[in-house]
Amino acid sequence: MYRDENGQLGEQGRHRQQLVSYSNRLLDDGLAVGSAGNMSVRAGDEVLITPSGIPYRDLEAADICVVGLDGTVRGGTAEPSSETPMHLAVYAATPARAVVHTHSPEVIALSAVCDELLAIHYAIVSLGGPVRVAGYTRFGSDALAAAAVAALDSRRAAILQNHGAISYGSSLAEAYDRALLLEWLAHVHRLACSRGEPRILTGTELAEVTAEMRRRRYGEARARKDRP
């Protein structure tokens, strides 16, 4: 268990534990193998990120790296993830509090043959709509970071051609759930295409789903507020 110099778990310690446990889930859920993929959490002006090259099964809270928003390494004995520039670019361009990058198989397969993950199931509105595929550039490059950010415009997830996926959220749990949803949607897409020409939800139908979800969230929030 990671504790700070005063022996307290603290906010940073909790983020470290969470990153270790979600990294292991990445393997269990089949979203990556070995030490592939990476994830991070933003805490103020610092980003806690998984290290490069340590297999997730061996990862400990103390191995998590700390970098500034400008990429300056502020802590950790291991090298920060090779995709640190992409994570930092997402924090700079979006309200993300956590970022998850996977090498999940359905998404990678789709990226090699499609320019976009189309809306076969309405749950895609949780990702902001049809998910763009960012054109291929080498892992760890600034060009990849720029392509990912461009593909994320008004979206919460993007697919990286011949590589994987990236998603973000207001928490690590939310960013991770979006990575899982994206993989599931890519799976459904493959099943549909294997049976023929799929029907795609229209923009109007997606807007209707978004409006209904908003209305229900608003209703739930009001009910909570009105509760004695």
Ligand SMILES: [Zn+2]
């Ligand atoms: Zn990668």
